[in-house]
Amino acid sequence: MKHQCGFLIDMDGVIYSGGQLIPGAADFIGELLEQDRPFRFLTNNSQRTRRDIMTRLNRLGIPVQEKHIYTCADATATYLARQKPGGTAYVIGEGGLLTALHEQGFSVVDRDPDFVVIGECRTFNAEMMEAALNLLIGGAKLIATNLDPNCPTSHGMRPGCGALVSMLEQASGKKAFSVGKPSPVMMRGARKELSLDAKRTVMIGDTMSTDILGGHQLGYYTLLVLSGTTHSEDLAFYSYRPDMVVDSIADIHLDMIDEWLGQSTSSSDEESQFFEVA
Numbered sequence: 001m002k003h004q005c006g007f008l009i010d011m012d013g014v015i016y017s018g019g020q021l022i023p024g025a026a027d028f029i030g031e032l033l034e035q036d037r038p039f040r041f042l043t044n045n046s047q048r049t050r051r052d053i054m055t056r057l058n059r060l061g062i063p064v065q066e067k068h069i070y071t072c073a074d075a076t077a078t079y080l081a082r083q084k085p086g087g088t089a090y091v092i093g094e095g096g097l098l099t100a101l102h103e104q105g106f107s108v109v110d111r112d113p114d115f116v117v118i119g120e121c122r123t124f125n126a127e128m129m130e131a132a133l134n135l136l137i138g139g140a141k142l143i144a145t146n147l148d149p150n151c152p153t154s155h156g157m158r159p160g161c162g163a164l165v166s167m168l169e170q171a172s173g174k175k176a177f178s179v180g181k182p183s184p185v186m187m188r189g190a191r192k193e194l195s196l197d198a199k200r201t202v203m204i205g206d207t208m209s210t211d212i213l214g215g216h217q218l219g220y221y222t223l224l225v226l227s228g229t230t231h232s233e234d235l236a237f238y239s240y241r242p243d244m245v246v247d248s249i250a251d252i253h254l255d256m257i258d259e260w261l262g263q264s265t266s267s268s269d270e271e272s273q274f275f276e277v278a
Contacts (some may be wrong), residue, residue: 002265005202005221006038006194007259008070008187011053012152013206014249015041021060022227024250029062031254038194039068044146044180044210046073046097046119046161071179071188072145073100073119078189079179080143084114089143090135092128092164093119097145101234112138118165118176119145122158129167136172146180181213191220200255206230206251212242221261225249252256 009015015025032039041064043053050069052224057064077100086105090113091097097109097119115130136142147162165176179185190256191201197220205211206228215222224242226232227249237242246252246261 004037004139005200005257006196007032008040008042008190008194008201008215008220010201010205010207010228011041011043012045012055012150014204014225015057015062016060016230017227021062022248024248024249026061027178028252029064033252036255037091038196040070040100040190040193041068042070042181042186042205042211044072044092044148044161045077045151046071046100046145046180047094047122048096050074051101053103054097062110070186071096071100072186073097075183076117076119076143076179077101077104077106079116079185080117087114089113089115089117090132090140091117091119092121092124092132093117093130093145094121103182114138116140116168117143118161118168120151120161121164124164129164132168133171136168136174142168142172142174142176144180146210148177148180154176155177181210182195182217184214184218187214187218187220187276191218200261202261204252208234208238208240210241216242221257223252223257225252 016022050071053069054066056063075097081104083270088107090110091099091108097215099172100264101108113135116135143164145161147165148160149162152162169176175192181187201220202223203215203220203224206225208230212224222242223244224230254266
């Protein structure tokens with residue numbers, strides 16, 4: 001199909017919420033698989049490996065493979081391997097981040113690292129933060145898998161990677177480089193895995209400041225679902241808008257998007273259209 005597109009899809013708030021599958025999610029992903037559409041699930045959570053996430057989705061009834069997963073840990077490790085092949089890192093994070101770094105040839109150390117890398121961590125303590133601070137003062141560079149200030153859990157919210165990074169930035173005087181959404185490092189890296197150009201890439205997310213902003217900045221078609229963190233009244237507070245707004249993933253129709261992208265491609269010299277679907 002001339003205008004067939006591919007998808008970058010956030011998970012929490014789009015595919016599931018509170019551990020429960022959002023109605024319509026399984027049907028939508030099933031349609032992508034049936035039509036052999038290129039897609040990747042994107043997550044700013046660096047805790048779990050691609051295999052862990054695949055298993056969770058499979059148990060929810062989403063029959064995807066590891067290749068369909070792209071995490072901020074993967075993006076971070078790939079970026080660091082290009083910056084410093086065979087480098088070293090002091091890591092505050094969990095299995096997903098550690099695995100991704102090892103797969104890219106990095107060594108995890110507690111002395112003289114090239115980088116201090118911060119990801120989601122439920123077991124950090126003051127000693128770990130003190131060690132990270134002194135390594136930064138000693139010359140290590142500060143890397144964040146993402147700058148999300150908090151993370152939703154089944155019990156509410158907990159401090160996110162961005163909260164830990166902010167503490168180290170304040171204490172060390174160094175500014176972190178963040179790789180996760182909305183960074184173009186992750187957003188472009190995921191698109192390249194799909195072998196698509198920007199005009200045929202659709203970003204589906206529930207968060208304006210990461211999913212939609214990242215897609216908007218790179219010229220992707222952005223689709224906001226209202227089943228997660230963003231509500232329709234919140235749109236008034238942003239100076240940018242998604243190309244489409246729907247209640248949930250159940251309201252997304254591939255033929256509708258293909259038609260819109262076809263019109264958009266044929267009118268590439270015109271200003272991008274913005275519209276909402278109730």
